[in-house]
Amino acid sequence: MSAQIIDGNALSASIREQLAQRSAALAARGVTPCLAVILAGEDAASAVYVRNKVAACEKAGMRSIRDVYAADVKPETVLARIEALNADPAVHGILVQLPLPKQFDAAAVLEAIAPEKDVDGFHAENVGALMQGTPRFIPCTPYGVMKMLESRGVKLKGAEVVIVGRSNIVGKPMAMLLLAQSATVTVCHSQTRDLAFHTRRADVLVAAVGRARMITGDMIKPGATVIDVGINRGEDGKLCGDVDFASAKEVAGLITPVPGGVGPMTITMLLANTIEAAERAARGE
Ligand code: GUN
Secondary structure (H helix, E strand, O other): OOOEEOOHHHHHHHHHHHHHHHHHHHHHOOOOOEEEEEEEOOOHHHHHHHHHHHHHHHHOOOEEEEEEEOOOOOHHHHHHHHHHHHHOOOOOEEEEOOOOOOOOOHHHHHHHOOHHHOOOOOOHHHHHHHHOOOOOOOOHHHHHHHHHHHHOOOOOOOOEEEEEOOOOOOHHHHHHHHHHOOOEEEEEOOOOOOHHHHHOOOOEEEEOOOOOOOEOHHHOOOOOEEEEOOOEEOOOOOEEOOEOHHHHOOOOOEEOOOOOOHHHHHHHHHHHHHHHHHHHHHOOO
């Protein structure tokens, strides 16, 4: 058996068409959605992600601002910049790329972003809203995963969903969104005793650990939906996910590839959140 692929590039393209219409409607009212992206430090992967986010804005006819700081930048400098972006009515979304250099208190930086411009959904107020089931912005990667599941009509009500990874960026918000759809959610992590015991029970398996090809076919329930959030560089130098695609696709029913799976969806949902922020601002909310 060979799994069907959930193509993140194709789904992104169709969502971006709808976003282009919303963007055009805003343009007709003299509003150009604008995302400000802040990058501090020299993390190579972060630099690529930021470049991709800015390029996607431009391709979508949106404005973007890219502020890059050296690894030894003073936190006050970045905080002052966030304050200026908060106060600028032409800026609708603000994103600080994580991780931040060690002199930063990341939570304090995220808290400095105006909640109504926090398109990542990482501000404590927005995390709380998501947890209460009334999200203001849904974090982009879990949002993209939900769109992928929805696009294939994957049943979540009563389904056994296992998430591997408990980060604030993916694992925890993913659990909240799936709970809201009435799935039975298990969150596994580095201290989980028998990972395969859990993953083998999963109707839907979400891998978000950051370890190349650690989920192998023998850990997957036949016919399961497998969502691979990982972006790793394998020993062969190739880009790969947290799932061993070759063995997993022989067991799974649906599977996302890497590259071309969750990655493009994350950026698409960032554009969606920025347009949403611009629409709310245009409505005076
Ligand atoms: N670092 C890794 N993923 C993300 C993300 O979605 N947003 C931000 N701001 N930083 C990240």
